[in-house]
Amino acid sequence: MGHPGPILIVDDEASIRKSLEGVLSDEGYACALAGDGADALAQLQSVHPSLVLLDIWMPGMDGMETLRRMKAAQPETPVIMMSGHATISTxxxxxxxxxxxFIEKPLELDLVxxxxxxxxxxxDAVRSAVADELAGSTELRSPEGMPELQPLVFREQTLRGALMPQRTLARSAVLYGQGLHSGKKSGLIFEPLRANSGIHFVGVSDNRAVPAHLDFVESTGYATTIRLGTTHVATIEHVMSALNAYGVSNLLIKCNGEVPVLDGSSVEFCxxxxxxxxxxxxxxxxxxxxxxxxxxxxxxxxIRLEPCDAFEIDYTLEYPPPVGKQRFLFRLDDPAAxxxxxxxxxTFGFARDIGLLQRQGLALGGRFDNFVLFGEEGPINDAxxxxxxxxxHKIMDMIGDxxxxGRRLQARVVxxxxxxxxxxxxxxxxxxxx
Structure with missing residues (x-):
């Protein structure tokens, strides 16, 4: 296949090494095998692999230490990590x-x-394709190796608002934390997408993406959850809010079931x-x-929507004391604002409701550092x-929902x-x- 070096398979289990070698050889790849980190580092210098498949859990020098040494010696060699016991934080x-x-065991051929x-x-080759070929196309031609993207069919708009440039992130990025409702460690890996793709979520080791789109909303109880088949992602409103604010229209987000709550706001996404x-x-x-x-x-x-020259939200909430009645007007025309x-x-909640929520399987990841908890006299945990x-915060949620x-509203929302x-x-x- 014209690759400059073999694929180096590093795993302490001989059966996995042999299985991968057989599969990759059938696909036309040359392979080299190593049973531990020390052997892998030696072969990195001797066979000059084009790519390394590296198990995380190995006796002696584990995969993470091997990865660090490989990157110090040959930073340009791509390394794919494999594990059957890792979490999103790993x-x-x-x-x-x-x-x-990063791919999970048991290994699936297509994912590998x-x-x-x-x-x-x-x-990268697909991303650098001629831009004018993509402009105006509604067909989502998924590049080889990318998750299959569900086409988003927009009706021809007769009510057209202001023109906005399409944009994505300049490079990949990662962020991790804990899910607010599941209580599980969670995280996000952001990958740029080409024009006309939209925003999609996919599991960390999955290959089926669910669009961040109204058609795929599954539930809205205490958070917004989307689903396509077995792929579902909960609590998407905060990251979607930040993406709306910065005008990001095309992005792939790898996630392990629930977007992390971080500090309860969207400022870390910003x-x-x-x-x-x-x-x-x-x-x-x-x-x-x-x-x-x-x-x-x-x-x-x-909710009342009215014509407007921008996206503007006028929100009023009324709770018993100590929150009381609050009103705020915000116009979304400047990311800095x-x-x-x-x-x-x-995110905020009330001490009187926590027990009920947790009995319902919600707010299991609530901590004093990731939401505001109100008692009878005011905030209990923080200023x-x-x-x-x-x-x-209600406005932030609304901007995300x-x-x-896939496009910003041009309306006044009361x-x-x-x-x-x-x-x-x-x-x-x-x-x-x-």
């Missing part, structure tokens, strides 16, 4: 240490081959995106313009970042005591107008 740690990918193709440059940078892409998208006002109501909750006024606002932090048509369920309901009404 995958993120490996990526930060220089691994190009896809990871190899990505590491050997197929993905910091990461600004550190990584953005790549503007050929092909503008129109915002979604609301030309006629309409309203939905459900009990005390209501979003980061300063909205992103730091954290508020804003006097009206709860209403600002209302991005699930909301009262709404949550994820009402946000999704009004988005369905918007779609009827497209």
């Amino acid at each position: 995958a993120v740690k490996a990526t930060r240490s220089g691994a190009s990918d 081959l896809n990871a190899i193709r990505r590491a050997l440059g197929t993905q 910091s990461l995106f600004e550190e990584v940078g953005f790549e503007n892409q050929v092909g503008d998208w129109h915002g979604i313009l609301v030309e006629e006002p309409f309203r939905i109501e459900a009990g005390k909750a209501s 979003y980061r300063k006024e909205i992103a730091p606002a954290r 508020l970042r804003f006097p009206d932090e709860p209403v600002r 209302l991005y699930l048509l 909301a009262h005591m709404t949550g994820h369920t009402q946000n999704i309901a009004v988005l369905k009404k918007v779609r009827e107008l497209l």
Whole structure:
């Protein structure tokens, strides 16, 4: 296949080494085998592999230490980590240490081959394809080695808002933490996508992506969850809010079931995106313009959409003391304003509700450092970042939920005591107008 060196397979189990060698040989790859880290480092110098498949759990020098030494000796050689016992934090740690990918055991042939193709440059070659070939196309032609992307079919828009450039992140990035509701360690690996792809979530070792789109919303109880087949991702609203604020339209997000809560806000997503940078892409998208006002109501909750020259939210909440009545108006036309006024606002809850939520299997990852807990007299665990932090957080959630048509709304949103369920309901009404 024209590769400059063999694929070096490093695993302490001889059966796995032999199985991988047989499979890869059938695919036309030359292979070299190593049973431990020391042998792998020696062969790195002697056979000059084009790629390394490296097990994490090995006696003596483990895979993480072997990875560090390999990257110190030959940083340009891609290394794919393998493990049957690792968590998302291990995958993120490996990526930060220089691994190009991470696959779980028991190994699946398609996933192994896809990871190899990505590491050997197929993905980069596709990303550098002629941009004008992609501009205006609604066909999502998944590059070899990438997860299959579900086509998002948009009706021809008769209500077209302002033009916005398509953009993705300038490079891959990782972030990890803990799921708020599952309580499990979680994390994210962000991968740039080409123009006209949209935003998609995929499992860390999965190859089936679920679009961040209204059509795939599964539930809205206390968080927004999307699902396609067996792939589901919970609590997507905070990262979607930051992506909306920064105008990111195309991105692949690898996640292990639930987006980490981090500190309960979206400010860490903002910091990461600004550190990584953005790549503007050929092909503008129109915002979604609301030309006629309409309203939905459900009990005390209501949302009214009105014509506007930008995306603006006027939100009012009313809780018993100590939260009380709060109102805030925010216009989303500047990422810096979003980061300063909205992103730091954290998830909040009430001490009287925690027991019930946890009996329902929710808020299992709630900690004093990742949400604001209100007691009878006020916040129990931390000082508020804003006097009206709860209403600002509601706006942050709404900015995320209302991005699930893949384009920013151009409307004034007047909301009262709404949550994820009402946000999704009004988005369905918007779609009827497209």
